[in-house]
Amino acid sequence: MTELSLLSIRKQLQEAGFKLTPQREATVSVLLEKEKEHLSAEEIFLLLRKKHPDIGLATVYRTLEILTDLNITYKVVFEDGLSRYDLRRTSNEHFHHHLLCIECGNIEEIHEDLLGDVEKDVESRYHFIVKDHRLTFHGICRDCQKKLRLPQKNE
Incomplete structure (x- = not known):
């Protein structure tokens, strides 16, 4: 499916x-x-x-x-x-990640699994089988950066 x-x-x-x-x-x-x-x-x-x-x-x-x-x-x-x-x-095998804007509360999704290497490291170092993970990045979205006149990265 x-x-x-x-x-x-x-x-x-x-x-x-x-x-x-x-x-x-x-x-x-x-x-x-x-x-x-x-x-x-x-x-x-x-x-x-x-x-x-x-x-x-x-x-x-x-x-x-x-x-x-x-x-x-x-x-x-x-x-x-x-x-x-x-x-x-x-x-996706795992839950997707989120970008949470601390200014406006907007939530965006990241659907790529960004933690594959971290999971492997956790499994080998701690002998812990990872079944899933959740990650939320807290920051300021592009629109709020513009409103606040903050310098924007990668532009």
Whole structure:
């Protein structure tokens, strides 16, 4: 499976013994549509309520918990302490990295695995099998650099 889609998620749920109920399908659809936005459960709930007023917040939380347990989504907690949900890209073995702007709060994703050599070093030096890792760079995005008139690198 190379591309994440509603069909591939339905298959993963079925293989784990879950059905893709209308409520779960609606939740997954929001995650797919807003893939780059790092939404919290509450934000997903508010988006769902526009089209599906009968869906409750508890249902959204349960769906996200199932998706996270099945490694379809990742739960990510940034500095603000709010849990956000990211879809796992099947083309990557590991979770992707983030660039978090400390000025505006914008979050960008890095999909390359930047820590392959570090993982190998940890495994050989500490006899520790690395299954995954998470990395967030905190800094100032290009737009905020311009607004703050900071010298920009590589330009």
